Amino acid sequence: MNSYTAISLAEKVKCLDDFWSPKIVASLNDYHVKVVKLKGSFTWHQHVDTDELFLVLAGKLVILFRDGQVELRAGELFVVPKGIEHKPVAEEECHVVLIEPPGIVNTGDNPGPLTAETDAWI
């Protein structure tokens, strides 16, 4: 009998090198589950074709919208609807799970220095 191995999100986070650079840890049909560590302010952007799920594992994440904001702590999630501009901000290091379809560029419609490799596994 085989003993299959669960995926530890905390262990995967430990393997991350760069902030703001999501890495895939699992696939679910046509979706990717990613981990990312955040610190500081990201760029304003939107994903025109897809919602994006944020689940905080550790730390505090604030997501700014043009009309408000949401604060997430460990064990809390929020789904940013497609086409909604948002700007993630983490005053201190924050660990997050993202779930979204393949091919999503982290900076969405606003590429720049923080644009990371897309669809890389860890």
Place this chain on the structure above:
Amino acid sequence: MNSYTAISLAEKVKCLDDFWSPKIVASLNDYHVKVVKLKGSFTWHQHVDTDELFLVLAGKLVILFRDGQVELRAGELFVVPKGIEHKPVAEEECHVVLIEPPGIVNTGDNPGPLTAETDAWI
């Protein structure tokens, strides 16, 4: 400016009445994020058309397969591929996030007394 509310998975779990009865807490495009509390042994079943993601929030979950098993603790996830027979077992109460498309019956191809309402929100 609006202050949007994050979804606390632990708070949602507290609202669950029945074991083995997943309830939707968020949608992500055409997928549902659910919470469920488990205790005891579920039925052998498979989902022929979709993978199913299990993420443990609290407790220990064992998923049996015909050829082995996987053990998951808090912060660990596993994706059961579509068409793979599985039987979740939780010796003690266990809290789990499930992510899957709409319309998925919890008992898959093996309906019975543990078949729960599909696509109910909490």
